[in-house]
Amino acid sequence: MPRTIVDIHILHSVPPSNLNRDDSGSPKTAVYGGVRRARVSSQAWKRAVRLAFKQHLDLSELGERTMRVGEAVARLIERDAPDLAEQSATLANGVLVAAGLVKKEPKKKAKAGAENPHAESEYLLFLSRRQQQNLAALAINAAHAGHDPDAKAAKKAANTDHSLDVAMFGRMVADVSDINVDAAVQVAHAISVHAVDNEFDYFTAVDDRKHEEQETGAGMIGTVEFNSSTLYRYATIDVNRLHDTLGDLKATQQAVEAFTTAFATSMPSGKRNTFANGTRPDAIMVQLRDTAAVNLVGAFEEPVGRTGDTTGRVALAAQALAAHTRDVHHAYGDNPVAAWITHVGERTADLAALGTVVPLPELTTALGNQIAARLTPA
Structure with a gap:
């Protein structure tokens, strides 16, 4: 059975939000390439994916x-x-x-x-x-x-x-280690492709009864911290390990398709009611590999754009990702077996040459068919 790896690369622009908080309530960050970036932890996005599975899979298939x-x-x-x-x-x-x-x-x-x-x-x-x-x-x-x-x-x-999600995300039982399940899916911490400074929203809430009595002053005041960013998101699926755990070709294909859709369209729910930050990715690149998983975050080691630049970050991020992908493929000679691109508008058109451009539903179907073909015994 041939080695089969699925890499999912996403550019995702998010408006003011606080998707994933630290212990003080601040949006999580990380330093990469010498500058501070917005960050969303892998655990936060994996939980969002698991919740999204309920829209794509029967509960009997889930844990x-x-x-x-x-x-x-x-x-x-x-x-x-x-x-x-x-x-x-x-x-x-x-x-x-x-x-x-x-x-x-x-x-x-x-x-x-x-x-x-x-x-x-x-x-x-x-x-x-x-x-x-x-x-x-x-x-x-x-x-x-x-x-x-x-x-x-x-x-x-x-x-x-x-279940499909146990096979994908794995299970560790400290007291009964022989029933542990090795995860077939790895999810990277999402980071912004540019430098980010957190901001504060000062808010007040008015007591309705005070208003009726023509009294002044707020009933409550406070602040909430937020940032906005264009994120690079990455996940990889070890299809062979997934198949070994599930023991069924059709279930493996179903799991890969469901994860690809859920990872692309889900979002952590932190402060969602405050910011209504539900956006779709600007671009999705899925690569089917037969060597090893390749995270392309190096495209953004040097942050895109400059402070005060008003031209936006999405187009620059797409250009950087496309160039870095070509450079990595040229340097190591491990081009993907197949690749598909879903992108929105002209800003991300630089990625189109790296694969077959299709809407997301067609992408997942084509990916699933490739998985089935590679796992089917000759």
């Missing part, structure tokens, strides 16, 4: 990341075995302990009548919905047979039928 795993399994036991409803929390705890996913006894809740509290894991646990169902079924069968769940069977139930 759930939660500490309240006992509650999730108990609800399935109640649904599928109503006769065991009163014992559901205890049964769920038993099967999770057998699988090694829960170590501690569930804490007693102060709420009256909570004699059978739900087990919680010590960390966020990423299980597919089918794995939750497998664990519930094992608990039900064991209860009906009058014995405790088998530990080996419980561990197997938690380590088969991986």
Whole structure:
């Protein structure tokens, strides 16, 4: 089976916003090329992608990341075995302990009548919905047979039928390392292609009743920090690893198509109600490679544009990315197997020569067809 890597490069202009805050509420930044850039962490964008999957995939194909795993399994036991409803929390705890996913006894809740509290894991646990169902079924069968769940069977139930998002983003279970899943997707921190200074919005809120009484003064005052930027975003998919985890060609193709669409069109929700900053990317370049993943952020090591330049950054970023891509390909001789470009308007037209120009839906379809062809045994 040939080596298959999918690289996704995006130029994305974002107006005043605070997509991803640090512990003080300020937009995250990073120094690159000697200047401070706007930054959006990989975790923030991966969560946005996982939430966007719900628009493109059936829930049965997705996982759930939660500490309240006992509650999730108990609800399935109640649904599928109503006769065991009163014992559901205890049964769920038993099967999770057998699988090694829960170590501690569930804490007693102060709420009256909570004699059978739900087990919680010590960390966020990423299980597919089918794995939750497998664990519930094992608990039900064991209860009906009058014995405790088998530990080996419980561990197997938690380590088969991986969902598409678990296969893509991976899973680390510190206490049961043999059910860890290596991530097939890597997402870089998005950074601005130019220098950025954070700004402050001073705001006031008027008390409506004060206004009616013709009283002056604000009911509340405050500040919110923000910036605006043109971001370079990058993600890569190790298709071979994804296929190894999922074990199914069609599921692998579906996962690649869904991730490409979701990564391109999603956005972290930080301060969304304040700034209404929902924009689409200015350009998307997808490259199919057979060597190794290549992040092209070096195009912006020297920030594009100058302070006070009013010509914008998108066109300059497209020119820089196109030139750097050609330079990298020429220097290392590892041209992509195929490439597709989705771009908006003339500002990003410099990228058009690097691949087949198509709308995003056609891009994902063409990419998926290529993936299927490469994974199909000769």
